[in-house]
Amino acid sequence: MQNPYLPYKATIKSVKQETPDVKTFQLEPCNFEYMPGQFLELSILGIGEAPISITSSATRKILEISVKLMGQVTGALHELEAGDSVWIRGAYGNGFPLERFEGKEIVFVGGGIGLAPLRSLINYLIDKKNFKKIYILYGARTPDDLVFKDEFDVWNKIKNVELHVTVDKGTDDWKGNVGVVGALLKKINIAPDAVSVVCGPPIMIHFVVKDLKSLNFSDDRIISTMERMMKCGIGKCGHCNIGEKYVCIDGPVFTLGDMKGNREFKI
Amino acid sequence: MQNKIIKKVIKKDKIKNWINELMKNYKVIAPVKEGDEDVFFRIIKSADDVCMDFQNTVLSPKEFFFPKSEKIFEFEGDEISDSGSKIGRKRILFGARPCDVHGLTILDNxxxxxxxxPYYLQRRENTTIISLACSEPDENCFCKSLGTGPVLCDADIIITDLGDRYFIEAKTDDVNLVNFDIIKEAAPGDVELKDIKQKESEDKITRAIELNKNLDDLHLEAESRKCLGCGCCTYICPTCTxxxxxxxxxxxxxxxxxxxxWDSCMFxxxxxxxxxxxTREEKSDRFKQRFYHKFxxxxxxxxKVMCVGCGRCTRKCPVNTDVVKIINYNKLDCNY
Incomplete structure (x- = not known):
């Protein structure tokens, strides 16, 4: 019988310091199959295992994770360098509903490290070219906390991709927007059938969902990813249970409509 | 043909001989008395250790399928070895009560x-279950309202106490387990007596849990106040996963x-x-989760509900939280 709990070895090909506490790791093997919105279980032997969202797009034949230093596993990962090994299993989770984006305007709203799973979908859609327009609205606490800064120019140069960035607190040399990410929605002219994809800290999601509702986004056009304590990743250990759903196998991607009426769902 | 039931009887004084026969080819897990009255499932070394006279074991046999702690793999340097999921010798779980057999079918899902x-399923496939029907159910048992009863269950073989002998019902697949000289064909009178005993035993179960009830958050909130959060209910539950x-x-x-x-949603x-x-900061959030998950x-x-009516959590809860009372609760009976 196949053992889904056994991870396999992957080598860190490169490490990039995105912010003071976020690093992007490119992993090999890259023949690991995944879709945007899925996650992997990352092990550091002797420390433990943690679910980490995938930030790259499989269309580019690479596997990348962007990880904020939060706990023991992420702490140990941050100590590693190119050439070191980690252990992975997956990919798990439902991923984004790709058919929902075909030929549509898509509004991505990301906060902090929440841009990581969105980047997987953004680059997937850019490569597949089957969209009408992509808006990327991105906010972080300070300019230093912005992830994927090198990619901003790349995205801005792509036809029908529009990026707006804001920070909660600027610095002397910051010339961009200052304020909450939801305020960026005012800067764009959204089609009535646009689909939104939101990821970030709970407080940000709370306000952005309110903003989207006031712009008449229906519940099924507000898509987000949920975060819960998770161990096994395959629907057995019970930790990520939220109401009747398991974030690991029913999610992590849900529409607001999926979650409404769920007694443990609060925004 | 597969599901034809073979009906046999065995004299009580021959039970040990039967277990000895089974031990020749199987690892046998059976109830063993430890101390004055507590009975636990153990891998037995001798048929003499088996206790046939008990209401129910302190813990269900769940731990022989889903152990309290088990290795997933070992690692050394940069290599791991899958040492956890090896298939062992074929096993017989002897003497499991029908509610606990029902518990395993809930874990299966x-x-x-x-x-x-693989760990759980290989043990499950590797184990034949001989259930011992209850003749003296406890006052806290409510299995009958959950689709089984003191006799009925999904075991491979069910044995029922007829006084000086046990009635044996075995599926044809397991015929080799009852094909011994000490086990005789059942007479029509044995079948009748077994039905009488089964009815007697079923009649002793007076508690029932009401299914398809809406849970009342306010009531759960109030009940959660006395909960210690010790997790005992989840520890002894045959269906907690x-x-x-x-x-x-x-x-x-x-x-x-x-x-x-094992972990507990109560922690x-x-x-x-x-x-x-x-995401479940309050004790009441965790208390509610247990009831919402199961019911x-x-x-x-x-x-089907994630409860078998064994009554263990009610019996053992240090603050007397009673699952039947909580689920059957009617707003009209209460002041809040």
């Missing part, structure tokens, strides 16, 4: 699915193992995220 749990996964290593971190162990750390957010979420997914 969780550990099967899109992903199979949650587990934690941890790594254990030598200081050098060069050698160690990953293991999983504050159960839903604690690495960033410090706790709402699981039934919505699998069509």
């Amino acid at each position: 969780v550990y099967k699915g899109e992903f199979n749990d 949650c587990f934690d996964v941890s790594d254990e290593s030598m200081i050098s971190k060069q050698k160690g193992k990953r293991f999983r162990c 504050p750390s159960f839903a604690l995220l690495a960033g410090g957010e706790n 709402k979420y699981y039934p919505e997914k699998y069509g």
Whole structure:
């Protein structure tokens, strides 16, 4: 019988310091199959295992994770360098509903490290070219906390991709927007059938969902990813249970409509 | 033909001989008395150790399928070895009560699915179950309202106490387990007597849990106030499936193992995220989760409740939280 709990070895090909506490790791093997919105279980032997969202797009034949230093596993990962090994299993989770984006305007709203799973979908859609327009609205606490800064120019140069960035607190040399990410929605002219994809800290999601509702986004056009304590990743250990759903196998991607009426769902 | 039931009887004084025969080819797990009255399932070394006279065991036999703690793999340096899921000798679980057999069928739903749990499922496939019907159910038992009863269950073989002998019902697949000289064909009178005994036993179960009831959050909130959060209910439950996964290593971190162990939704750390957010911060959130999971979420997914009516949690709760009272609760009976 196949053992889904056994991870396999992957080598860190490169490490990039995105912010003071976020690093992007490119992993090999890259023949690991995944879709945007899925996650992997990352092990550091002797420390433990943690679910980490995938930030790259499989269309580019690479596997990348962007990880904020939060706990023991992420702490140990941050100590590693190119050439070191980690252990992975997956990919798990439902991923984004790709058919929902075909030929549509898509509004991505990301906060902090929440841009990581969105980047997987953004680059997937850019490569597949089957969209009408992509808006990327991105906010972080300070300019230093912005992830994927090198990619901003790349995205801005792509036809029908529009990026707006804001920070909660600027610095002397910051010339961009200052304020909450939801305020960026005012800067764009959204089609009535646009689909939104939101990821970030709970407080940000709370306000952005309110903003989207006031712009008449229906519940099924507000898509987000949920975060819960998770161990096994395959629907057995019970930790990520939220109401009747398991974030690991029913999610992590849900529409607001999926979650409404769920007694443990609060925004 | 597969499901034809073979009906036999065995004299009580021959039970040990039967177990001895089974032990020749199987690892036998059976009830063993420890101390004055507590009975536990153990892998027996001698048929003399088996206790046939007990109401129910302190813990269900769940741990022989889903151990309290088990190794997933070992690692040394940069290599891991799958040392946890080896298939052992074929086993017989002897003397499990019908409610606890029912408990295993509830666990099956969780550990099967899109992903199979090899540890649990291999043990399950490797084990034949001989259930011992209850003749003296406890006042807290309510199995009958959950689709089984003191006799009925999904075991491979069921044995029922007829006084000086046991009635044996075996599926044809398991005919080799009852094909011994000491086990005789049942006479028509034995079948009749078994039916009488079964009815007597079923009549002794007077408690019933009401199914398809809406849970009342306010009531659960009030009941949760006295809860100690000790997790005893989840520890002794034959249907609780949650587990934690941890790594254990030598200081050098060069050698160690990953293991999983039982966890409880009643513990504050159960839903604690690495960033410090706790999605079930209040004790009442955790208390509610246990009831919602067993009596709402699981039934919505699998069509039956995640409880077998064994009564263990009611019997053992240090503050007398009673699952039947909580579920059957009627707003009209209450002041809040």
